[in-house]
Amino acid sequence: MIFFCEDCGEKNDLDGPPLFHGRVVFKCRACGYDNAYAYSASREEGSRAGAEILKEICSFADVIGLFLYHGTRGVVDNRMPDILTRADVETLGRTFTQTYAQGLSRYIDIHGLCVVMADKHFTVHPVQAGLFVVIAARTPCLPDGVRKRVVELATKRG
Secondary structure (H helix, E strand, C coil): CEEECCCCCCEEECCCCCEECCEEEEECCCCCCEEEEECCCCCCHHHHHHHHHHHHHHCCCCEEEEEEEECCCEEEEEECCCCCCHHHHHHHHHHHHHHHHHHHHHCCCCCCEEEEECCEEEEEEEEECCEEEEEEECCCCCCHHHHHHHHHHHHHCC
């Protein structure tokens, strides 16, 4: 999709706009300006199904929140508590996915990653090439229903 920089007017061709709370967020490729403006896009059926799956995962009692992180676009869907800033979530996503990739480079049969931080359990699962779901939970083991929905998410997004 094409988005114009609010500062210099340069045309930026983005592969799937990076949305955050209903706003397109991107850095202009020409001038480096950080753009953030309201945008509502119609979603494809697969994206709608993916959004419903994310909503259902968040409804489990032990789940605190979740977000989708793309290796090049950053956070593409954020359902974490408001106490975390966008920069916090970006840092978590970048760190967790880099750690996953490092482990995968050495052990090819890794299917996910679990990190414990401040009594919160973060589970990282790839759902597409370059796209990960990060789930924050109160317990180390995700319920079977959550694990099944994560697998389903991988087939619905795209």
